[in-house]
Structure formats: structure tokens, C-alpha cells
Amino acid sequence: MPSEKALRFGRADARTAGIVWGSLERWFGQRLVRTLKTRGEIYVSSNRWAEIYLVPPVQVELVELLAASTGLHPYSAGLFLGYLERGGYKPSLPLAHLVARYAERGLVTVSEKAASLFLYGRDLFSGSITGYRGPLERGSLVVVLNPRGEALGYGVVVAAPHEWSPGSVVAVKNVRDLGWYLRRGG
């Protein structure tokens, strides 16, 4: 078990921030990034993984007071944006909710039945996709929405729309869905 002192929580360097903002802009467009940037700065918690947080100024002040008076670093703060893995950025489930609201692309809407199955970790067939925003290309990351526009998680496009034949093709592979909270505890 890592000791409290092994935790480090600090402002992200320019390279890390660049990876995060660049990835989000590529997947979901500028509006999301602009919105997030008004809410705080990127911080990194280096525990077992490099976890990425968006921390507003009011919290930064308390994080600094905590460190100065007790020597303690937070386990987490603000909005959990995701983590860095092998140099790449993996977005978090809580971020998906904001993506659904602000993304200009990278959204896929599915039928009620497919939405339920997706929450159990299943992939999406082309016939269950009822709409999408932005061009979908093989390999691109998308947020999956149910018919009410609620974000259910992330998938990767494995077949672009021109390759779809109804009901027969796996179009989006499940990357992480909200069922994760039950299966793994988030």
C-alpha cells in the first residue's frame, strides 16, 4: 500500500496539459475544451497511475493550505478527467456527462435496448445506432448516448458508417461504460 507521502498532486506540465487538451479537441471539438478551461487547471496525481484532474482555483487554495500545514497531498480533487497510460490520455466516466453536453462531434445515439446492453459491457451493432454527431471514422473515440441523450460511456468506432449493413456489423466497441461503477467500483 503506498504511504500518504508517496502521493504527489501538482499542476500538470505543459506537455501533459497539451496531450489532454489536444486529445479532447480532436475527439469532441473546441467547445468542450473551451468550457473546461474556464473551470480550472489541470493537475496530476501520481499514485500508481498518473491521474488527471481539473481543479478550480477555490480548491487549489485549499490544496496549498493542506500541503503547507500538514504535508498531505490530495487523493483526488475537482473533476476527474481521466488518466495517462503509455503516453496516451484516457478520458474518465464523469467527463462523459460534460462531453454529451458540449461536444461538437464524437457522439453516438443508440436504441433503448442497445443502451441497456451497452451498460453490461456489450458492443454496439450498426442497426442499433439511431444517430451520430460528426464524422465517424475507424478508430475514433465516441461517447455513447441513450435515446434521452444521457451519456452511458465510451466506445471506439470499428466500422465507419459507409461500412454498416443494418443489424450485422459491430460498429462501436465498448471501451468503458457506467456499469463499470458496479463491476469495478469506478
Place this chain on the structure above:
Amino acid sequence: MREEERLFSVKPSKYAVKLARRYGYLPYMIERYAEIFGEELIDFLDACEKPLPRSIRCNTLRISCNLLVERLEAKGFRLRRIPWAPHGFWVEGGSVSLGATEEYLLGYYYIQGAASMLPAYILDPQPGERVLDMAAAPGGKTTQLAQLMGDTGVILAVDISRERVRALRSHLNRMGVTNTIIVRTDARRLAAMGPTFDRVLLDAPCTGEGVIPLDPSRKRSRALEDILQMTRLQEELLEAASAVTKPGGHIVYTTCSIAPEENEYVVSRVLERHPELTVVEPKVEVGLPGITSFRGVRFDPRVSRCRRLYPHKHGTEGFVICLLRKH
């Protein structure tokens, strides 16, 4: 005889031993309950034999309560408002587990005991304030504080357990809470921060004497000595809470134990050392007054302003809640 000796040396009567055998308790517990409940003792013991009604708190950070009720009722659940909890509902029926619905995964509600919703309402945190939650995991009360603050200001949520901190973060993420900093540590260490917080919630670690309807093993799992040890930790935590509260700020001290030793006694002892603290009458219309004397020990009379909830009286887990103000 010293106060502590009087409180922590219990000789059960024959009647207590007989009842303890019948209901499966350790005799010292029944002896104490006889003093707490008097003629209602059997009512209390019978109520602890029955499961508690399930309850949820709707998360207005993500959905309106009316819409949530509509969606859950369409799935076969029946919801009834909890009179003292503006966002609380008792839930019956339903063919799927309450912890596995799409609405749960979307963070639209938290499965929370009805009585455990009260401390956050009593603390009454305001948008923009700085709040400390000293024993925060798994996060029912933390997410409720964030909801009441409209996810603004800042909550410092502390817990000592690594596993429980993971659960806390998971619930914050699921429920869309972003105004919270989590720290894994012994909350007593935070005293070094000085008077920093507008409000402090201390849902103190306790022996769980109020949750017997949920955990019947508690009838036999803790000795009186365990309660004594727990009161020492509770006092130290309340001391730390006092140290970090701004003048004019509020502290809620609460436990899911009905033991007067873990509640009114702890608060009385801290009041003795801290003239700047007082107990304030909470603005809630539920609960019985705090106990002012027990086993011949007189507590600070101001602890009568604490609130006690019981399974046989309120249909909830046993809970004690005290609201303190720092001058």
C-alpha cells in the same frame, strides 16, 4: 465512583440476562437499553428484528426529484416522500436491484438510510462555503453536502481507509460531484490547518449500536470496553473538528450508535474543555431530545438539544445528531 467507572462497569440484572438470551444480545447491552427505553424496551428490541424500509436520496445535481420518481415508478418501484428529508424517498417494490438501475448508474440517486440523511440537512452547508467532512467514506453524506451546496465552494472529504476512499471517489464521480477534495489520512492530523472551515461534519467512527436492524451480528460483536476505546477516538476527533472550525462556524457530531457514551457523553466532555462551543437546537421536526444523564452520570444539560432517532419510533436506523456552534 468516577464518571467513567460508572458508565463503563455494567452489571446486568437477571431480567436483562433473560431478555439478552431471548433476543440474542450481550447482557450488558440490554441492561443499558432498559435505562434508555424504559417501558419501550421490548418495542425497541422487536423493531430491531425487522428489516428497515429501503430509502434513496435523489441527486438534484443531475435530475429533478419529480422526474426521478416518474422514471423509477415506470420501472415498478413505489416511492413515498420521507417527511423530514426534502430529497429522500422510501422505496418499495421493483423487480431489479436499486443499486443496478440505469438511473443509479447515471448518478440520479444514492441509496441512503433515512436517518443518515439528517446530519447534512442539519449542518445546512451553503453554496460557496468551505466544508470539512471528517469521516467521509463511502460518501453518502459527502455527496449530499455537495448537492446542498450546488456543487460550489469546496468540501475537504477525509477518510483513513484506502478501500473506502476508492468507494468515496467512485460515488463522487457517479453523482457528478466536482467540488470535493479527497484526502486519505487520520482526520486528527487536520487540526494543524487551524480555523479554516465554515462547517464541519463529523460522522464519527462508532460501534454501530444503531444499525442492529441492518447488522444483527452487532448484538454480540462489541464489548463495553470497545465502546470505551471508541469514545476516546471520538473525543479526539471532535477536538480536531473544533480546532478547524472558524469562529461562528458549525459542527455536526453524529454517530450511527445509540450509545449515550458515544454521543452525549463525548459531546459533554468536549464542551467542558471548550467554552467557545455550545449545542444548538437543530431546525428539524424529527427525533427525540438527547439524553442528559445515564447510569448516574449527569451530562451537560445542553446535550438535550441533540436529536435521537430509533427504529421503533421513526422507522430508521438508530442515530444521534448534535449541532454545535463555535463562538
